[in-house]
Amino acid sequence: MKEKFRNIFWFFGIFAIVVMLFTFDMDYQELLQNLRKAGIWFPAVILLWVFIYLLNALSWYIIIRDGKHAKVPFWKVYKLTISGFALNYATPVGLMGGEPYRIMELTPYVGGSKATSSVILYVMMHIFSHFCFWLASVFLYLAVEPLNAGMAIVLAVVGFCCLVAIYFFMKGYRNGMAVRTLKLLGHLPFVRKWARRFLTEKRETLERVDNQIAELHKQRKSTFYASLGLEFSARIVGCLEVWFILNILTSDVSFLACILIMAFTSLFANLFFFSPMQLGAREGGFALATGGLAIPSAFGIYTGLITRVRELIWIVIGVLLMKVGNGVNKDKEHE
Numbered sequence: 001m002k003e004k005f006r007n008i009f010w011f012f013g014i015f016a017i018v019v020m021l022f023t024f025d026m027d028y029q030e031l032l033q034n035l036r037k038a039g040i041w042f043p044a045v046i047l048l049w050v051f052i053y054l055l056n057a058l059s060w061y062i063i064i065r066d067g068k069h070a071k072v073p074f075w076k077v078y079k080l081t082i083s084g085f086a087l088n089y090a091t092p093v094g095l096m097g098g099e100p101y102r103i104m105e106l107t108p109y110v111g112g113s114k115a116t117s118s119v120i121l122y123v124m125m126h127i128f129s130h131f132c133f134w135l136a137s138v139f140l141y142l143a144v145e146p147l148n149a150g151m152a153i154v155l156a157v158v159g160f161c162c163l164v165a166i167y168f169f170m171k172g173y174r175n176g177m178a179v180r181t182l183k184l185l186g187h188l189p190f191v192r193k194w195a196r197r198f199l200t201e202k203r204e205t206l207e208r209v210d211n212q213i214a215e216l217h218k219q220r221k222s223t224f225y226a227s228l229g230l231e232f233s234a235r236i237v238g239c240l241e242v243w244f245i246l247n248i249l250t251s252d253v254s255f256l257a258c259i260l261i262m263a264f265t266s267l268f269a270n271l272f273f274f275s276p277m278q279l280g281a282r283e284g285g286f287a288l289a290t291g292g293l294a295i296p297s298a299f300g301i302y303t304g305l306i307t308r309v310r311e312l313i314w315i316v317i318g319v320l321l322m323k324v325g326n327g328v329n330k331d332k333e334h335e
Contacts, residue, residue, distance in 0.1 A: 009087060009101045014319060031309070038306060041244045045310050048241055052234050057081040059230035060122040062223055063216065064110065072109035079321050080105050086318025089311055099123060101322075113205055117212040120178065122227075124213075128169045129231035130266065135162040137263030144256055158267065173217040173224070176210025179203070238262060241310070245303045246295070253295065261300070 035042055057078040064072060084098035099119055106115035138159045141151075172180070185195035199206065217224050242258040 055234040133235040
């Protein structure tokens with residue numbers, strides 16, 4: 001990637017961090033007291049994400065490698081994974097900064113078409129694993145929690161929506177989605193002209209991307225399911241964060257309950273995808289989820305607070321990593 005483009009992403013990340021710091025809805029003295037209360041569990045939460053991002057990076061690396069020797073080193077994929085998520089967390093609507101950044105950084109190693117297809121495939125896998133996680137949590141709730149009429153309706157709606165989403169994702173994996181997505185955008189206001197022009201100019205490249213997407217599911221199922229398994233595992237490991245934080249406040253909480261809390265919170269927060277860092281939605285989701293499992297809602301608010309601070313720290317790390325290790329040998333570059 002040219003340094004001027006990298007600097008645009010970098011300055012955007014710095015700007016987002018400054019805005020978040022000045023809009024943090026808590027007195028910093030009170031925040032410091034809460035972090036002291038967390039004790040050793042707070043560093044544990046921070047370090048846990050070293051492993052979670054490792055699983056995310058492995059999932060993407062498997063797609064890039066494609067059963068062959070990868071032209072991009074794993075440490076580079078790991079770095080881009082952290083920085084890409086940092087940009088996404090800081091961006092309203094999400095997936096608006098991290099994905100273009102990853103594509104532009106990966107292009108010199110594998111070429112534009114491969115970089116684009118691998119990033120699209122990974123984003124699809126990342127979102128797909130969300131729906132798999134939510135659907136699995138529906139069955140987990142049925143197995144471990146008492147059921148009333150209201151919750152039965154909620155679970156039925158969530159389960160149905162997840163099944164529909166999984167069906168369309170599998171259809172997209174079989175046939176590709178790049179061309180279909182641009183055709184859909186071609187009917188929407190504001191982006192209609194851009195989408196139609198982009199589809200006309202880049203149709204050959206987009207069709208090549210779709211072929212690569214379809215090929216992963218049809219011919220390399222082991223790669224497909226290994227990548228999905230790693231992403232799903234990252235979701236389960238991420239539930240340890242909730243367990244760590246709640247153990248600051250009480251020892252009367254199970255890991256299965258933490259899975260349910262995380263599932264409901266992530267579902268609730270994703271309904272407010274248009275908010276940078278899902279401000280407010282995450283805390284509200286934790287409060288509702290813990291309250292629904294007979295855990296004091298105040299515990300959920302505290303969990304949301306610690307999670308927010310952890311997120312901010314990793315955003316800073318991701319933005320700083322954007323300026324590290326950016327050298328690429330000229331003989332590896334693709335135009």
